[in-house]
Amino acid sequence: MTIKGFGMGRKIVVATICSLFVVFALIVIQFYYFKYLLRRHRAMLYGLRTQVAPNVVNSTEPPKLGLDPLVIASLPKFAFKLSTQLDHLGEPVECSVCLTTIVEDAVVRLLPDCNHMFHVECIDMWLWSHTTCPICRTVPEPTGLA
Numbered sequence: 752m753t754i755k756g757f758g759m760g761r762k763i764v765v766a767t768i769c770s771l772f773v774v775f776a777l778i779v780i781q782f783y784y785f786k787y788l789l790r791r792h793r794a795m796l797y798g799l800r801t802q803v804a805p806n807v808v809n810s811t812e813p814p815k816l817g818l819d820p821l822v823i824a825s826l827p828k829f830a831f832k833l834s835t836q837l838d839h840l841g842e843p844v845e846c847s848v849c850l851t852t853i854v855e856d857a858v859v860r861l862l863p864d865c866n867h868m869f870h871v872e873c874i875d876m877w878l879w880s881h882t883t884c885p886i887c888r889t890v891p892e893p894t895g896l897a
């Protein structure tokens with residue numbers, strides 16, 4: 752009876768210690784899991800914050816390199832007429848991008864702010880990587896959506 756009772760008592764003590772250990776282990780695991788979640792959350796926030804900066808740079812870099820394609824497209828484009836230009840300027844017009852005289856009926860683009868004229872493909876290519884007129888460095892302003 753006493754031996755049996757002692758045995759039972761020991762079993763209860765062992766069971767209690769075991770359950771206490773399990774509870775303690777669960778608390779420790781929960782604590783570390785919470786810490787892990789917190790760290791992950793913070794890392795995520797930090798990651799987002801650090802990711803935002805390069806993303807902004809990446810997304811703004813190509814448009815910053817040159818003019819907005821919409822702005823380029825809004826610049827006046829027409830077939831070059833030597834007669835009218837000779838009347839206007841008194842001399843043939845040279846495209847400063849390819850350094851070739853603009854010939855009759857060549858499609859040209861005029862920068863309205865400085866009245867400089869270039870082949871449409873030359874100035875479009877130029878404005879892809881620059882924001883200013885190749886001759887006078889004027890920044891072409893959008894002329895309203897054409």
Ligand SMILES: [Zn+2]
Binds near residue numbers: 849850851869
């Ligand atoms: Zn040209």
Ligand SMILES: [Zn+2]
Binds near residue numbers: 862884886889
């Ligand atoms: Zn110009």
